[in-house]
Amino acid sequence: MENSAVSRKETDRLDAKSFFGVIFARPEIGPIGVMLLLFGMLGYFSIPAGEFSWNPFAGEGFNALGIRNNLKVISQLSIIALGAGLLIVAGEFDLSIGSMIGFAGACMAMILRWGFTIIVPYVSFAGGPHIEFITLIHISDISPIGAILITLCFTLFFGWLQGFIVVKSGLPSFIVTLGGLFFLRGLTEVSLRSFNHRPDQVKGATTVTEIPDIKNIIEVPGYGEIEREAAKALPEKDLVGIFDALPASTVADLTEKLNYTYQRVADAKTDIMASRGVKPLERALENAVESGNTQMADTIRDKIATFSIEPVVAKSVSQADVARAYLDTVFSARPVANFFGGDILEPFFDWLYFSVDWNTNNFGNQFAQGLYSCVMIALILALACHIVLSRTQAGNWIYSTGGNLQAAKANGVPTDKVKVCLFIFSAFCATIFAACQVFEVNTADAARGNLKELEAIAAAVIGGIVMTGGFGTVLGIVVGAFIFGLAKEAFFYIPGIDGSFYRVFLGLVIVASALLNENIRKRIMGTI
Numbered sequence: 001m002e003n004s005a006v007s008r009k010e011t012d013r014l015d016a017k018s019f020f021g022v023i024f025a026r027p028e029i030g031p032i033g034v035m036l037l038l039f040g041m042l043g044y045f046s047i048p049a050g051e052f053s054w055n056p057f058a059g060e061g062f063n064a065l066g067i068r069n070n071l072k073v074i075s076q077l078s079i080i081a082l083g084a085g086l087l088i089v090a091g092e093f094d095l096s097i098g099s100m101i102g103f104a105g106a107c108m109a110m111i112l113r114w115g116f117t118i119i120v121p122y123v124s125f126a127g128g129p130h131i132e133f134i135t136l137i138h139i140s141d142i143s144p145i146g147a148i149l150i151t152l153c154f155t156l157f158f159g160w161l162q163g164f165i166v167v168k169s170g171l172p173s174f175i176v177t178l179g180g181l182f183f184l185r186g187l188t189e190v191s192l193r194s195f196n197h198r199p200d201q202v203k204g205a206t207t208v209t210e211i212p213d214i215k216n217i218i219e220v221p222g223y224g225e226i227e228r229e230a231a232k233a234l235p236e237k238d239l240v241g242i243f244d245a246l247p248a249s250t251v252a253d254l255t256e257k258l259n260y261t262y263q264r265v266a267d268a269k270t271d272i273m274a275s276r277g278v279k280p281l282e283r284a285l286e287n288a289v290e291s292g293n294t295q296m297a298d299t300i301r302d303k304i305a306t307f308s309i310e311p312v313v314a315k316s317v318s319q320a321d322v323a324r325a326y327l328d329t330v331f332s333a334r335p336v337a338n339f340f341g342g343d344i345l346e347p348f349f350d351w352l353y354f355s356v357d358w359n360t361n362n363f364g365n366q367f368a369q370g371l372y373s374c375v376m377i378a379l380i381l382a383l384a385c386h387i388v389l390s391r392t393q394a395g396n397w398i399y400s401t402g403g404n405l406q407a408a409k410a411n412g413v414p415t416d417k418v419k420v421c422l423f424i425f426s427a428f429c430a431t432i433f434a435a436c437q438v439f440e441v442n443t444a445d446a447a448r449g450n451l452k453e454l455e456a457i458a459a460a461v462i463g464g465i466v467m468t469g470g471f472g473t474v475l476g477i478v479v480g481a482f483i484f485g486l487a488k489e490a491f492f493y494i495p496g497i498d499g500s501f502y503r504v505f506l507g508l509v510i511v512a513s514a515l516l517n518e519n520i521r522k523r524i525m526g527t528i
Contacts, residue, residue: 185446
């Protein structure tokens with residue numbers, strides 16, 4: 001009997017495909033579906049209990065503050081996932097990303113606080129053999145860009161060193177970077193304890209604090225450079241002097257906005273006081289209904305219906321208030337620090353508060369000032385990586401290096417240089433991640449970045465990257481970071497489920513994604 005099934009041929013993969021066939025063959029289609037599911041879960045379950053709405057932005061997950069915080073987690077993970085993902089496409093791994101974050105953050109923080117010194121050790125025999133040091137150069141005051149560039153010299157060198165060892169020794173990158181993970185973490189702790197060691201301490205601290213809020217240093221006429229909060233805390237007569245120097249149009253605009261804010265705060269206080277006054281009556285009504293006392297229940301209902309309180313009077317706007325509001329609008333005198341640790345889209349979030357009446361918290365104040373700068377940095381990096389991977393010869397080299405190493409070498413692809421450059425890029429991404437953290441919170445800790453290497457690899461795999469290399473897209477990596485960040489939030493809002501269940505969910509998604517990615521790769525390559 002003749003077999004009716006037609007076997008697949010190698011040339012079948014070149015046949016024209018339908019629109020849906022092309023769509024469902026994309027490695028990102030599965031992750032995008034999971035991302036949309038998590039969007040719906042977070043939007044629905046974050047709506048306060050007892051309320052119903054089809055608007056996903058009505059809940060806490062997607063209010064202004066929720067969007068700000070969620071995008072911060074997602075964008076920071078995207079930054080390091082891009083470095084890890086492109087390296088996996090080339091067939092290698094970097095397990096030192098998390099330790100590199102801690103090391104880079106500690107370097108930046110120590111340079112910003114204590115300056116930068118180059119010393120040369122030598123053996124001295126005066127009073128017995130011992131090691132002494134000669135100071136070649138010492139710079140006590142380092143700018144943010146200087147601290148970042150000096151840190152990059154260390155981190156990029158270490159990234160190059162790991163790549164060099166991998167390509168020259170033939171050792172698996174898993175082993176080499178695992179060694180780098182422990183080496184960098186230990187070096188970070190030793191360095192911090194050495195520099196951050198007071199005389200009264202037996203052992204130094206692994207946290208660097210007391211770094212000024214560099215991103216919020218502003219130039220105030222008559223006072224020079226001063227931190228924003230310190231400027232707002234100036235004596236009232238000094239603030240009035242700043243007010244007197246403002247243009248009339250600026251004063252009018254700020255006064256209008258402050259009047260709006262103070263009225264919103266007064267209305268919110270009125271609502272809170274009214275709610276607190278009604279609650280005892282509502283409890284009494286419940287007791288009356290349960291006891292069957294209809295007369296008492298009717299009386300209480302009448303009291304609730306007629307209950308009112310004296311509205312809270314809005315605070316009047318003073319000249320000092322206008323001066324403080326003006327100081328909030330002054331751009332940073334340290335644009336580099338503000339680029340990494342500041343906010344973006346502040347005018348848009350102001351519009352959401354003053355014009356749309358959406359960016360408002362329960363107390364009437366503005367909920368979020370803007371998005372974290374790391375969102376912009378992640379978008380810039382993602383766009384650059386997409387252009388390189390899909391529009392340049394370097395992108396073809398990356399795919400071919402991970403797809404078939406021997407064939408790539410035979411065709412003249414500089415596979416060793418490709419791998420070394422991607423290890424350097426992974427270190428660069430970790431340094432950018434660390435810069436965002438240091439300039440945002442003005443501290444550094446040796447424990448920063450712990451397990452981030454696994455999160456970066458997981459985000460890349462969820463986003464469609466095949467662990468064997470040669471397959472994946474930048475869009476998929478970003479979608480994988482979205483899934484990871486949203487899952488962290490969504491499961492904490494689901495009633496009756498422990499918030500840590502998101503780890504179980506992500507574990508299943510990672511395994512399912514790996515199986516799906518390999519299946520899609522084989523179909524595209526025509527092997528099934």
